[in-house]
Amino acid sequence: MKVRCIKNTGEALRSYEYKPLEKDMLGRFGATGYSQYGEIGIGREYIVMGFIIFETYQAYLIDDNGFISACPCQLFEVVDNKVNSNWHFRLIEKDEDIYPFVQAVFGYPELCSDKKAYENLIVEMDEDTQRIYFRRKMELEKELEG
């Protein structure tokens, strides 16, 4: 699956909020009207490695020149909507630290089999976890080349 970044600010997400908010207030995307998504660049295309289903929004798991992030879907337009046939799905259990912030994950196998994958990729930026992400990405890129 491929997406293209069309917006990269919290202000751009305001129209998707369910109620009016002051600019400095946190909305459902975990961003304010001042927030900046410096992790992504407008016009750039990204291979989607998975979906992170948060309690209040959904995000694509992507990387920009090796910097991995989970950014709201509304910041992108879909270029290729075919998902990889090797993707797995996992519902987060209520006793996990990331619950209820994260509700489910859907993507490359280890994103699901490693219960700490989200935290290790996004919060801790753990190198071993990142290495697995990029190994799976290389496989996906080879598959896309055909």
Next chain:
Amino acid sequence: MEQMVMKDAMANPQLGKVVMTGMKDSRWLGWSKMQYSVESANGVKATVHYVGKWENGVLKAVDDFKFK
């Protein structure tokens, strides 16, 4: 550039986004982990993590700013 990003994050913590809620660390129990990333003109990224206490969508306190 990194110092500028840190300065911006500390002066304007609403620039960041939440990457984790419900922290278990007793120093910031229930706070949220925040991230602020900036890309320079030559493509280099600088990222700052910090913790924020949000109440009804309003930021009440911040702490533990560090580079990632």
